[in-house]
Amino acid sequence: xxxxxxxxxxxxxxxxxxxxxxxxxxxxxxxxxxxxxxxxxxxxxxxxxxxxxxxxxxxxxxxxxxxxxxxxxxxxxxxxxxxxxxxxxxxxxxxxxxxxxxxxxxxxxxxxxxxxxxxxxxxxxxxxxxxxxxxxxxxxxxxxxxxxxxxxxxxxxxxxxxxxxxxxxxxxxxxxxxxxxxxxxxxxxxxxxxxxxxxxxxxxxxxxxxxxxxxxxxxxxxxxxxxxxxxxxxxxxxxxxxxxxxxxxxxxxxxxxxxxxxxxxxxxxxxxxxxxxxxxxxxxxxxxxxxxxxxxxxxxxxxxxxxxxxxxxxxxxxxxxxxxxxxxxxxxxxxxxxxxxxxxxxxxxxxxxxxxxxxxxxxxxxxxxxxxxxxxxxxxxxxxxxxxxxxxxxxxxxxxxxxxxxxxxxxxxxxxxxxxxxxxxxxxxxxxxxxxxxxxxxxxxxxxxxxxxxxxxxxxxxxxxxxxxxxxxxxxxxxxxxxxxxxxxxxxxxxxxxxxxxxxxxxxxxxxxxxxxxxxxxxxxxxxxxxxxxxxxxxxxxxxxxxxxxxxxxxxxxxxxxxxxxxxxxxxxxxxxxxxxxxxxxxxxxxxxxxxxxxxxxxxxxxxxxxxxxxxxxxxxxxxxxxxxxxxxxxxxxxxxxxxxxxxxxxxxxxxxxxxxxxxxxxxxxxxxxxxxxxxxxxxxxxxxxxxxxxxxxxxxxxxxxxxxxxxxxxxxxxxxxxxxxxxxxxxxxxxxxxxxxxxxxxxxxxxxxxxxxxxxxxxxxxxxxxxxxxxxxxxxxxxxxxxxxxxxxxxxxxxxxxxxx
Numbered sequence: 001x002x003x004x005x006x007x008x009x010x011x012x013x014x015x016x017x018x019x020x021x022x023x024x025x026x027x028x029x030x031x032x033x034x035x036x037x038x039x040x041x042x043x044x045x046x047x048x049x050x051x052x053x054x055x056x057x058x059x060x061x062x063x064x065x066x067x068x069x070x071x072x073x074x075x076x077x078x079x080x081x082x083x084x085x086x087x088x089x090x091x092x093x094x095x096x097x098x099x100x101x102x103x104x105x106x107x108x109x110x111x112x113x114x115x116x117x118x119x120x121x122x123x124x125x126x127x128x129x130x131x132x133x134x135x136x137x138x139x140x141x142x143x144x145x146x147x148x149x150x151x152x153x154x155x156x157x158x159x160x161x162x163x164x165x166x167x168x169x170x171x172x173x174x175x176x177x178x179x180x181x182x183x184x185x186x187x188x189x190x191x192x193x194x195x196x197x198x199x200x201x202x203x204x205x206x207x208x209x210x211x212x213x214x215x216x217x218x219x220x221x222x223x224x225x226x227x228x229x230x231x232x233x234x235x236x237x238x239x240x241x242x243x244x245x246x247x248x249x250x251x252x253x254x255x256x257x258x259x260x261x262x263x264x265x266x267x268x269x270x271x272x273x274x275x276x277x278x279x280x281x282x283x284x285x286x287x288x289x290x291x292x293x294x295x296x297x298x299x300x301x302x303x304x305x306x307x308x309x310x311x312x313x314x315x316x317x318x319x320x321x322x323x324x325x326x327x328x329x330x331x332x333x334x335x336x337x338x339x340x341x342x343x344x345x346x347x348x349x350x351x352x353x354x355x356x357x358x359x360x361x362x363x364x365x366x367x368x369x370x371x372x373x374x375x376x377x378x379x380x381x382x383x384x385x386x387x388x389x390x391x392x393x394x395x396x397x398x399x400x401x402x403x404x405x406x407x408x409x410x411x412x413x414x415x416x417x418x419x420x421x422x423x424x425x426x427x428x429x430x431x432x433x434x435x436x437x438x439x440x441x442x443x444x445x446x447x448x449x450x451x452x453x454x455x456x457x458x459x460x461x462x463x464x465x466x467x468x469x470x471x472x473x474x475x476x477x478x479x480x481x482x483x484x485x486x487x488x489x490x491x492x493x494x495x496x497x498x499x500x501x502x503x504x505x506x507x508x509x510x511x512x513x514x515x516x517x518x519x520x521x522x523x524x525x526x527x528x529x530x531x532x533x534x535x536x537x538x539x540x541x542x543x544x545x546x547x548x549x550x551x552x553x554x555x556x557x558x559x560x561x562x563x564x565x566x567x568x569x570x571x572x573x574x575x576x577x578x579x580x581x582x583x584x585x586x587x588x589x590x591x592x593x594x595x596x597x598x599x600x601x602x603x604x605x606x607x608x609x610x611x612x613x614x615x616x617x618x619x620x621x622x623x624x625x626x627x628x629x630x631x632x633x634x635x636x637x638x639x640x641x642x643x644x645x646x647x648x649x650x651x652x653x654x655x656x657x658x659x660x661x662x663x664x665x666x667x668x669x670x671x672x673x674x675x676x677x678x679x680x681x682x683x684x685x686x687x688x689x690x691x692x693x694x695x696x697x698x699x700x701x702x703x704x705x706x707x708x709x710x711x712x713x714x715x716x717x718x719x720x721x722x723x724x725x726x727x728x729x730x731x732x733x734x735x736x737x738x739x740x741x742x743x744x745x746x747x748x749x750x751x752x753x754x755x756x757x758x759x760x761x762x763x764x765x766x767x768x769x770x771x772x773x774x775x776x777x778x779x780x781x782x783x784x785x786x787x788x789x790x791x792x793x794x795x796x797x798x799x800x801x802x803x804x805x806x
Contacts, residue, residue, distance in 0.1 A: 002049075003315055007322035009053045013060025014329050024062040030055030064329040076108045076122035077167030079146050086112035086143040087124065087170075090182055091136050094191040094286055098222045099581040100612070102128050105166065106140065123166045125149075126173065130580075130612070131636040136191045137183025144173025165330050187287075194218055194286050200433030201426060202620050203596065204444030206588035207581075209451040210620075215241040216419070217426035219285045223581055228455075235462030236390070236408020237415055239339070240454075271302050278302075281427070294340070296320040317344050335400045339393050346392030347385060349490045354384035383413045391486070395479045405468045411461040418457075421450035441596060445537055448593050544592035549794050550667055550697040552727070554783075555586035556790040556805060559733065559757030559764070560609035563704055564590055565695055567663040571595075574602040574693065574704055576613025583613030584620065586790060596621055600661065603628035604706035605690035606638040618644045626652045627661075629674050629689055655691045657719075666797065670694045672723060673712060687732065688712040694725060698797025703747055705731035705738070713743035723747050726800060727793060730754045730773070734765020734784075744776060751781045751802065758786040 016022065033050035072078060079085050092107035104126040110117040126142060128134065146168045149158040161167070181188065198220050202210045211223035221241055232238040263269040282295040296319070321341055324331055331337040358380035366373040387409050398404045405411070425447035433440030461467055551566040557577025564587065565572040571591065576583045598621045603614055606628075615637070617623070626645060645652060653659075659671040673692035682688045690706035703725035708716075709732065716723050728749035731738035733756045752773045756764045765784065773782050783791045789805025 004318045005049065005053070006056065007318035009056045010060050010322050011318075011325055011332070013057040014064045014325050014332050016057065017061035017064025017329070018333060020061065021065050022058055022061040024059065027055050027058040027062070029058065064332075073118070074120055075167065076111065076120045076124055076146070077148075078120075079111055080148040080168050082146065084144060085146045086141065087120075087146070088112075088117070088139070088141050088178070089124070091134055091138045091140065092123065094136050094194065095134055096222055097130065099579050100130060102130055102134070104128060104134055104140075105164075106142065106170075122168070123164070125161060125166050125169045127169070127171045128175065129172070129636065131615075131640040133640075134177075135180065137181050137188055138177055139179040139182050141176045141178055142170060142173040144170045146170055159333065162330060162333075164334075165328065190283055191286060194220075194284055196434060197284065197427075197430035199619065200430045200437070200440060201444075202584075203437060204429055204433060204441045205448060205451070206591070206593050207584040208455065208588070209448050209593075210584070211581075212241070212451055212455065213422060213426045213447060216422050217285075217430065219288055219291060223584075225581060225585065228458075231458050231462030233403060233462070234405060234468040235411040235458050236405025236468075237411050237458055237462075239343070239389075240412075240415060240419065275299060275302055284427075292324070296323060317341070317348060320344075335396065338396055342392040342396060343389040346388040346390070349388075350391055351385050351388035353490075353493055354387055355380065358384055383409065395482050399476070399479060403468050403470055407461045407467045411457060414457045414461075415454050418450040418454045422447060422454065425450065441594075445594060446533055449533060449536060541592070541594055544594070546592070548665075549796050550663075550695075550700075551590070552695060552702050552793045552795075553586070553590055554729065554753045554755055554785060554791045554793075555583065556785045557582040557586065557613060557755070559760040559762070560613070561604070561706070561729070561733075561755045562586065562613060563729065565663075565669070566590070567665075567667050567697075569595075570663050571598050572600045572602065572661070572663070572669065573598055573614075573617060574691075575604055575610040575706075576601075576615070576617055578609040578612045580613050580616035584616060587617070587621075590792075597624070598622070599624050601626045602655075602691055602693070603641070604692075604704075605629065605686050606631060606633045606635065606641070607686065607707065608635070608637050610707070611637055611641055615641050615644055618648060618650065623648070623650050626650050627655050627671075627691070628652065629655045629678075629691055631678075631686055631689060633686055667697045668695070670696070670722070672716060673706075673708065675715065675719075679711065679715070682711040683709055683737065687737075692716065694722065697795055699726075700795040700797060700800050701725045702727045702729070702793070703749070704729045707732040707735075707738075709735075709737040710740050710743075713738065713740055717742060717746050725749055727751045727753065730765070730769070732764075733757075733760075733762070734769045735762070736766035736768055739769045739772065741772065744772065750777060751800075752777060752783070753791050754782065754784045756784055756786050760786075 030051040030053075033047045033054070076087065087106070087108055088110045089106040089108040091104050093105045096103040096105075106124045106126050108120050108122055108124055111120045112118075124142075124146065126140075134140070147170065149161050149166075149169050151158050161169070183191075198214050198218050201213045201217065202223075204210075205213055207223075208225055208228050211221075211225070212228075214220040215224055224241065229238070229241075232241055263273070278295055278298050282291050285291045324337065359377055362373055362376045362380055366376055390408050390412070394404055394408075425443055429440045429443040429447055432443060546566065546568050548568060551564075553564040553566075555562040555564060555577065558579050560577035560579070561575040562577040562583050563574040565574065573587070598617065601614055601617065601623050603626065604610055618641075655671055655674065657672055657675050661669040661671075663669065670693065671691065672694055674689040679685060679688045684707075687707040687709055688711050690708055690712075692706055692708060692712070693702075693704040695702040695704065701724070703723055705728070713731070723743075723746055725747055726749065728744075728747055728751070730752050734754040754765050754770075770782065783802075783804060785791065787806065791805070792803045794801045794803075
């Protein structure tokens, strides 16, 4: 109880410091209760505890106030909104790589003023392009505007960053790398390992399964598509994407079962096995606060198991909270911290009550013995744990996110069985993939099954509008009232039961997981489950075998180009668009989950809106050959493209007009541009020397024009390059620099596709170009990816079928 008391006082002091400014000198008020020691002996313990409590309360409040609001000339936030500022600092955490940019947490060391450099402290969130890449421990000098994070309409972005110790943002500054490798060597190794494991998961899994695996296994959530995140939120399963005490509790249960099976209870080796693996897992995921918090809770549980003190669940909760708040006062106001704390409180206090009621109902209907009763009890335990967490957390979810899921308990109950499989196979695939990708991919197929089941549950329950309710703003008064009523209900219930049985039942959650693990193994873990997984995999492989038709897909990648050509087992990708996430999703929807190879990558020219996705494809897929023009162009993206090609050892061929690629049985890809002697002196030599292709199968052909402009169009017409085609990929996203009347007359297409991003800043496609196309081939035969989504064509050489995504 002493530990609980001191932890609660410390947390209360931190909270008080976020609301009031208390001078540290008030801590001396803790001496007042000690004066009673001279007058009485009966209440000495109470006097000491009161004095110690006042001292800790005031000290914690002063500490929180100084950490959160103490902004002077020595803090980087002091220089916000003063124009361009030059700052020197080091990358203090693993870079947060998003789809089209990267976020760096810069721990500042100095700021440049008129009189010279001045030492400062604090953190800045720096937004940079994806390339060049930066790493933890890099020392940077950045120059740009320091901005105070804004408070958005429905989100306190400033408060969100403040809880992470970040007081300023700097968008896309000038950057100079002063030194590398200056981070702590253990963290350098940890972040490097985490990045490598994430890369392996991206190589062996399609999307969005790969992104979800990275989120669940490694806590890397930047690659998860926004619409999928929305499904997780509406279905009440968003907590599955955040590594937390739930994940580590499941892992602890599995490991306890394995340890008991291997070692029995000798020397508590099963406990030490679980502790070792859990902390290794915590290290692999980057030692992020939610994971460390979950690891601390799991550690206390496991030590209580070893010491025979399973009633210490409440101690685990308060100790974990006090330690985390002591390390960083910012997290007390963090939504993730609050929800994790409340979810654990729900498991401590609410789960045992629901579990007891459920088991009584099962015993009344099915009895206490038999396989049916055992299965029903498993379901009751899982659903009770889920409901316990949801009952404790939902007001906070509603307050921060304005949404309450109506299907959360059911969705979590259905999704939880997949979680152990995802964690185990994901970690195993990542570790094995560092040594050999071939074996890792086979493991990844099993992980794909678990992940696909999870996505089926989340998508099925999260898509309907009735699955959640938007509540808007929720009053803090209501929230406090709810928790007071809930606390009173728990207290009254505890008066009717022995406290020992209540808390011991909570600690049994992990034990029941271990027992289920070993019990399931007796039923048939060595035979039934592997055969079942193999049967499902074989079914999916058979169902996704390619046919003999030619498939040409114009992928919806935003303001850019990406065209996938498939014939049988051969695949050619022409450009990759500007979004690594969009190209990965587009390919995964069209290639079999078990096929992680592409025969040919064609880079038509090195502009970012065509090249960015290809860099990601090179990293994720086994690419046999690259076809690209030899162009003089400088950019970080192009440098990264060439570096990855060299690193992978991929064969390259320079594109020239007259080349022919055979896909078998009368299907050809002819290179029409660039000419043997590259064009020069045009409006854009890079665009006009881009690769133009003609894909033909019998009577049907496709003209892929890259971003060529009128000069290249006239040259193709003049050279009589055989540019007639059934389907025209309109050049340069429908820009008025291309698609001249003479060129369209020679191509004479029946269908046109404009690959363009919605509401793009360039105004593409040009109205004149659209009108010209509609007048020639009809409005219904002009497909725009911003309006129709991806456009897929299938032909047998005689007939042509088309299907649009919208």
